[in-house]
Structures are given as C-alpha cells and as structure tokens.
Amino acid sequence: MQVRLLVPGLKAVNREWMKNLSSSLDSSWLSIEYPWWNNDEAEINIEPVIDAMTEANPDIVIAKSIGTLFTSIALNRGLISPKYIVFLGVPKKAISEEEYGEILTAIGDEDSSFLIIQQTNDFLGSFAEICESVKVESLDLFEINGSDHLYDDFIKISEKINNWGDVQVNNHRQSTR
Numbered sequence: 349m350q351v352r353l354l355v356p357g358l359k360a361v362n363r364e365w366m367k368n369l370s371s372s373l374d375s376s377w378l379s380i381e382y383p384w385w386n387n388d389e390a391e392i393n394i395e396p397v398i399d400a401m402t403e404a405n406p407d408i409v410i411a412k413s414i415g416t417l418f419t420s421i422a423l424n425r426g427l428i429s430p431k432y433i434v435f436l437g438v439p440k441k442a443i444s445e446e447e448y449g450e451i452l453t454a455i456g457d458e459d460s461s462f463l464i465i466q467q468t469n470d471f472l473g474s475f476a477e478i479c480e481s482v483k484v485e486s487l488d489l490f491e492i493n494g495s496d497h498l499y500d501d502f503i504k505i506s507e508k509i510n511n512w513g514d515v516q517v518n519n520h521r522q523s524t525r
Contacts, residue, residue, distance in 0.1 A: 352377045353406035353430075355415035357437070358392075360385040362412065365500070369410070372506035378404055380415070394418055402427040410434040410509065412499060413472070417447055420454035434463045434509055436499045440473030440481070448481075455484050463488045463512050465505060469495035488512060 354370060354377050356362035363385070370377045380400055384390040401409075401422045409430045411419040416435040422428045433454075440448055455462050464482070466475040468491055475491040482489070490508050492501060499505060 350375075350407040351404055352408045353401065353404050353410070354379045355397075355401065355409060355411035355419050356380060356382070357413035357415060358382075365412065365498075368500070368502050369505065372502040374506075374510050377410075378406070380418075394421065398422050398425070398427060404428075406430045408432045408434075410436070412436045413439050413497065414442070416451055417443055420450045423454045423457055423460070424450055430460055432463075433460050434465065434512075436465045436505065437470055437497050438464060438466060438473055438478055439497075440477060442472045452481065455482060455487055458486075461486065461488075463490065463509070465490045465492055465499070465508060467492055467494035467497065467499070470497050471495055472497050 352375060354366045356366050356379070363381070366379045370379070380397060383396055384392050397418050398421060401419070406428060407430055409419050409428070409432075411434070413436070416438050419433065419435070438451060462484070464478060464487065466473065466478045466489070468475050475489070479489060492499070492504060494501070
C-alpha cells in the first residue's frame with residue numbers, strides 16, 4: 349500500500365485546506381500538523397516536521413507553499429524518497445535564495461517525478477517566474493488561474509493530480525515489467 353502524505357502551508361488555516369484537498373482526491377492521505385499551529389507564540393522549528401515526514405516514509409507527497417521547502421529539505425538530506433511529488437504554490441518570493449535553491453535542487457532529483465501547480469499570478473511567485481527558474485526536462489508544470497496563493501479550486505487540482513498520477517503510475521508499471 350502506498351503512503352500518501354500532505355505537507356501544508358505555514359498557517360493553521362491549512363488544516364481545513366488539507367481536509368478539503370484530501371476529500372477531493374481518490375484515496376486516503378496522511379497529513380502533517382505543525383507544532384506551531386497550536387501556539388501562536390511557538391517558534392517555527394522544522395526538525396519535528398522533517399522527523400514526521402521521515403517516519404511516514406511517503407511514496408507520494410503533495411506539498412503546499414512552505415511545505416514545498418520542508419519536503420525539499422527532507423528529500424535533499426536523503427531522509428525521504430517518494431516516487432511522486434506534487435508542489436502547489438512554490439513560495440519563491442517568501443523564502444531566501446538559499447531556501448529556493450533547496451527547492452530547485454530537490455526538483456532535479458532523478459528518482460522522483462515532479463508536478464508543480466502554480467497560479468498564473470501567485471503573489472509569492474507567478475507561474476512564469478517559476479517556469480523561468482526551473483530547468484528540469486522531466487518536470488511537469490501546470491498553470492492554474494489565480495493570484496491569492498490559496499489553491500482552493502480543489503476540483504481542478506484533484507483532477508490534475510489524479511490524471512497525472514495515473515500516467516506516472518502506469519508508466520512506472522510498464523517500465524518495471
């Protein structure tokens with residue numbers, strides 16, 4: 349059985365986002381809950397998040413916003429090795445160049461298939477801006493209307509993920525025969 353993991357954005361409102369996305373997808377998903385969601389004063393410490401991701405040992409990851417950075421760090425450290433990774437709303441303008449470099453390095457991982465879903469005018473990084481900086485041929489990029497960084501068109505997003513996943517899984521099965 350495949351382990352499917354959702355890695356959300358920074359704020360606690362993403363609990364609801366995860367529930368909505370999970371219910372619109374075709375299978376059950378584990379979800380990361382950040383320790384700082386329960387305490388507004390808590391410091392953001394990614395190590396417990398990385399530990400939870402490592403413990404889950406996911407085959408498929410869907411990460412939103414800052415979750416794309418956390419996923420990239422775990423992947424680059426060699427702590428997770430999912431076959432399929434979906435990034436929604438890569439927050440290029442909200443993170444440092446070094447952190448964005450972590451994401452670009454992860455996207456270049458040859459052992460994982462990547463899909464990036466980015467809003468046309470996402471204020472944290474538009475579709476065009478992400479396309480400009482990503483130079484990986486095996487990457488799939490999908491543009492979705494919007495500019496608010498919410499990624500709440502769950503029907504369109506889940507259709508794209510499910511269709512992409514079927515193609516990727518079918519190709520993987522064919523290549524292992």
